[in-house]
Amino acid sequence: MQIKFLDLKTTHNGILEEIQGAIFSTLNSGVYIGGDSVDEFEASYASYLNCKYCVGVGNGLDAIKLSLMALDIKEGDEVIVPSHTFIATWLAVSSLGAVPVAVEPDIDSYSIDVSKIERVISEKTKAIIPVHLYGQPADMDKIIKIAKNHDLYIVEDAAQAHGATYKDKKIGSHGDLVAWSFYPGKNLGAIGDAGAITTNNKDLAEKVRILGNYGSRKKYINEEKGINSRLDSIQASVLNVKLKYLDLWNQQRRSIACAYLEEIHNDQLYLPSKICLADSAWHIFPVRSESRDKIKKKLGNKGIETLIHYPIPPHKQKIYRNDYLNNNLEITEKLSNELFSLPMGPHLTEQDLDYLISKINSTYI
Secondary structure (H helix, E strand, C coil): CCECCCCHHHHHHCCHHHHHHHHHHHHHHCCCECCHHHHHHHHHHHHHHCCCEEEEECCHHHHHHHHHHHCCCCCCCEEEEECCCCCHHHHHHHCCCCEEEEECECCCCCCECHHHCHHHCCCCEEEECCECHHHCCCCHHHHHHHHHHCCCEEEEECCCCCCCEECCEECCCCCCEEEEECCCCCCCCCCCCCEEEEECCHHHHHHHHHHCECCEEECCEECCCCCECCCEHHHHHHHHHHHCCHHHHHHHHHHHHHHHHHHCCCCCCECCCCCCCCCCCCCCEEEECCCHHHHHHHHHHCCECCECCCCCCHHHCCCCHHHHCCCCCHHHHHHHHHEEEECCCCCCCHHHHHHHHHHHHCCCC
16 A cells, blocks of 8 residues: 555545636736736735735745845844744844854744744844744744743744644744745645735735835836735646635644544654644654654555655754854754654545554554
8 A cells, every 4th residue: 555645635635626627717817917807816815814914925945035035034033933843944044144043942832932032132132933834833832922022023934834723823924024935835825826915914914015016106107126926827726726725635634634643553753742742733743752764764665655754953054053153053953863753634535544553553663
């Protein structure tokens, strides 16, 4: 039996006619930048998140970068980031000449350890980027309190948290700006690169839109030093279809997570212990093992595809490692050596799940 980590083709098959119809409708419109499909998605996604504004952009990295640009983050400023995250969180900061200041994760939730944030705040600190990693919301109440006490902005990296909630409120407007990725493998994924920014601040929403359109709100009149990053019409048309199924797919993910949490009994694996079953969007189901590579290989031999998120932390990458030689990021490095991700997604059947759990429980080193 072969079980993929994620099978987008199977997921798409159930709504293929709708997706094709939406794409052909956009093609027939003759409008491929902006247009009705983009307007519809921005309005629908804002409504879904119960926030006021949504601005489509080219991808998730641009969403973070444009958010920082809108907040006037510039060269020499410091931005607090999790040390355990996908490197895009750091790259967005560095692209503006600002400095990513790393904070270790909590060993059990894998999210930024809020108790360590204030230790690294300096007079140069301008913003905090909490990442809702693996679909689990960061502890926003405490982060918001810290930000208010120190007059800092908050840019949420919600690339993995489509449909996640924090204290019964959907992720999408807790911070000043929220950056989204619709990379195909996300809970809400396009069929190519795509992204968005959401907010309740009208002025910031307008500034983001201008910055992502060459710094212009009217053609040939440039108000800002902007970039070209816009959600294209084809991707928006696909997202309009898939948004209707997001809650259903997320519920399927939660059911899988619940089964994993209740039925996996393998003392060589550490299951997530501080991730709320109901709040998380369960983009990824992370497990930890001191024998990760051997267990991963054995599961692979049984037809079970698993992935590692993330094998090399940002501070160990060539582009950053010389700047972080003196940083003590032991927890991050431990997680990078021990974490791996089990199959997760609406493509999994009950038969798949039974097989997965059986083989995981019988796999020892």
